[in-house]
Amino acid sequence: MPRARNQQISLSDTPYYHCISRCVRRAFLCGEDSVTGKSFEHRRGWIETRILFLSQLFSIDICAYAVMSNHLHIVLHVNEIQAKNWSTHEVLRRWHSLHKGSLFTQQYARGDTIPDYAIELAEQSAEAYRKRLSDVSWFMRELNEPIARQANAEDGCTGRFWEGRFKSQALLDDASVLACMAYVDLNPIRANIATTPETSEFTSIKQRVKAAKTGSQPKALHPFVGNEHKEKNEGILFKLTDYLQLVDMTGRIARQDKRGSIDLSLSPILQRLGISSENWLTIAIQFEQNTHGVVGQEQSIQRYRNAQPRSRPNKRCCRLLA
Template identity: 30%
Template sequence: MARLSRLEIIDPSEPTIVHVINRTVRRCFLMGDDPFTGQNFDHRKQWIEVLLERFAAHFGIELLCYSILSNHYHLILRTQPELVADWGDSEIARRWLMICPARMTNGEPAEPTDAELNAIRNDPERLAEIRCRLSDPSWWMRLLNQRIAQRANREDEESGKFWQDRFRAIRIEDEESLLACAAYVDLNQVRAGLAETIEESEFSSIHARIESEFGSSTVVSQAMDTSRDENQKRERSQRRDKFLSKLTIDERQDDLGICESDSPHRLSDKGFLPLTLSQYIELLEWTVEQSSADQKATTVRPPVALKQTGLSEHAWKTLVDGFAEVFTHVAARIETLESCRSRLTGRRFRITNEARQLVSAAA
């Protein structure tokens, strides 16, 4: 079946949360241990993390979650076009030149000169085009993939494709789907056998959050009891997760709107899950236990966070194990899925039988 145009799924001018997936060509192990050649390419995962940090600091898009494996990666992005629309011309030009720098200094983008800024500010057509790009996930993915492919091909002395032709996008429409998708992304390395626990899942958002909150050498279950001591936490500017969106949102007390961040490392201080980090970790660890071979784990009571979703244990485990297979273009409860239409043709999106069964069972 032909893959739909992303413009049928995502409107860059509207706030959107989207799960994106991209694979290396022929699913080769071009970013980890290659079992055929014995080569290790983990350093390419670091290249991706560096670019993710830069993009999160300058795009009008937030990075909620990520996981980088040996032959593919997952991201959850949240676009903020309304915020981009309020930026002045100079801010638009500066941000773009930090993403696509005219010059580099010590491997980092150099601050743009007035002449470089004026080349964008004084060209209304180009300025409008760049403003649209800054909140467009397709441009985030295009530039990310292009940079990594070019650098990897130089290293390998190759000139062919590094990535498959197109990345896959799934628009996320409700809180339950977002939580399931976040768990799917953060547990990806455990599920793939690259890590035994979430705290060992390097090159992932959950690893960055755990390291920032509890320290790199701390066992999470022990550290969670002392995490309330704010004096033990690192300064935000030194945290590994400083470029990630804040995890927790308090819908009753947090300010309404975008909550633009004062930090130069991320766009907003708005969270995205109605859970604390400790509650989220508890849910992830319980999910891992349920997937293990130890049948005794099935007697453990599910966390409160799962009960709040209205999903059964079976539905939750199935979604977290195969989110990208259950949902094709949009992830949501069944009533929302049935009402969704292509932006270009008005046609309904395909809904898998498994999605109908799982999300229809939600209370």
């Protein structure tokens, strides 16, 4: 039996999550129908555009994403502090970009004169919206449902577009976050639909490489801030150049279908992650096969289990290879 979503998402344990949604009708939805030759590749663009749009509204940062022909991967960082600091007007502005809200929230947002009971109701609604705008389940709902309706309208049909609930994995530490991001960014190369990270369409790695050429980082993606900012909670605590090098080298090995060692110039970042070169390849190339519901290094898994003393031993907790 699947675990309840509120048991899979625990911000007290980690703000990072890897989410996966798969299509019901497989490649006929986003890729190319090999029988009729009809292409649905444009739908991958719909999904990428929606991801980047939602990143501007939710207090959820996008670390990595890859839109494939029959599924999508996305690594999310929940920024609870940001949502708590929003004013009521800011919450309503963001929510009204997605939904109409109620009559009272619309009036409140416009600054209309309304009775006290209406102000109270509008503020209560805003607090509910605030929670939704920092909720992984709501993010995935706002991502998947509009795409399903748009695709069904194009096909002139009804019914499911996605396979039930999205799958989520909690990423407990820096090692699991970086490994999962690399796995997601390399999906097109592993699927043999791209030859290099920078030519991987509908991926975060292409966005990062494009921005890096101008000496910047994509505004829609969670930034790399380097190791010197460990006291801050505003980005990924590694250098972007280190990460791009690591992904590029891992991608080269993945394309050659080898389990060789990684170039020695990349060893410092792996040492900081606490992962050997050989085991990095196992993780970054076969992340889903080797991990399940909760992912982290052994000490992170132990802390997670200690924080949930009433739960049974969780076979879905997976230790990253050290």
